[in-house]
Amino acid sequence: MSRSLLNCPAPAKLNLFLHVTGRRADGYHLLQTAFQLIGHCDALDIVSRDDGIIRRCNDVAEVPEESDLIVRAARLLQNHTACKYGADLTLHKHLPMGGGLGGGSSDAATTLIVLNHLWETGLSRQQLMQLGLQLGADVPFFIFGTNAFAEGVGEVLQAIVTPDCWYLVIEPGVQVPTPVIFSAKELTRDTKPIRITDFSSHSKMFGKNDLQTVATAMFPQVDAAIKWLSTYGDARMTGSGACVFCAFPDEASADKALRQVPDCWKSWKAKALHKHPLDYLLQT
Template structure:
């Protein structure tokens, strides 16, 4: 096989996100439930025989050399046997906003590792790809893990969960939230109580827990606060990740459509279905 087309790099939602401590090196310790969606960026891959790795689409504000897609491809390429001349042309169709808390860049990197591991016949197991991905970002291993998950540590300790089989409405408030700024805030909650899977597994649908980052992001970015307030009129609205996107689970697709029809024109909004498995999971070696 020389090519893979329209590979979905799915978005994720943090159904809840608790900050439970801080490591000596400054990294925050988290607990969260990660939910995959059937919406995300789309990537195309074509194998080259000259060793060149090239992003063939322009992404404003993302230089090719710093793009996680290119970095992921080169990271995997460095593990190939000496003398290998395999490279790739990679096209990226961005549908997820940067700084939205949906894991877009991390998901793109994970899809790149999974797709090229297959196309290059690199032979890496899921665990090996997850270890590579962690050096690119804390969320990358989750997407390679390929299942909805209870996440701990800095997000790298994962336990499979069922997640939610429902429709979601997602609002993009039109701002990019820089994650480091949220975690630096002096008023960030850093001592939420530890939970276990049975604590939340039967109550996710009813809106278990909270997002400890939401108060800070809403204070710093008024559009985030406005989107949460507006969507909360229709259901259990919450920010995902460090923001800026806001979401609400829906009882049906019809409910999602009704909410979407009412979203103020100043915001972009869309609906997506929760899924239980990454679309490229079938390419993975255990």
């Protein structure tokens, strides 16, 4: 049995569009979105243990060990499969929290994927996705392994082909709490549902982010970043914020814009990915 996998990537995602189409009786919002994997990642070092103990081996700012999604993911898989092994988990955090990039969900998905391999628990991709949904609505997407058109609360997924491009991402310097945005009375929840073919046949950026109007009203820093980046193309917010992004046809044009970003914001570029870097570890 393999004992460890180090520097395991947990990639960020962008929401190329995000429409809120309704609300269920339990309060969860019904969404339609297109998830895009990008090559900017957290990283995890995961070492299997024989004694059943699961622990995080480093401090992560603002995230207590017991509530960390990587610890919860490991324990969920351990309990679900009655596995006798444990794990030492070290999380190298590069993605901002409260950024709308899915960092915590991606960390959890990478933990499930890698431990399913190291512990030889033998769950299929679909079984891991169902398990991951208990941790958060975005977790199944990262296990799904490819860019996806998503519906429901984000867990009903269909594979899509997205353009080869580069993205410039700006971190406006604020954390946007997802519950605050979704509970805002100003949020419209009645965008007309679309079909996947409506998105796939669209050559340019499709739709909009229904959460953006609410977030920019509450957080002027997000609004300022979108307005600045809009001089280069169709800039928009990802998820419930705070990060904003714009697509560029090649790395050189992304680099050129990156050099112009005001020093008050952290910014970076990332290549569009077509598959999750750990997809090879998953059984269909």
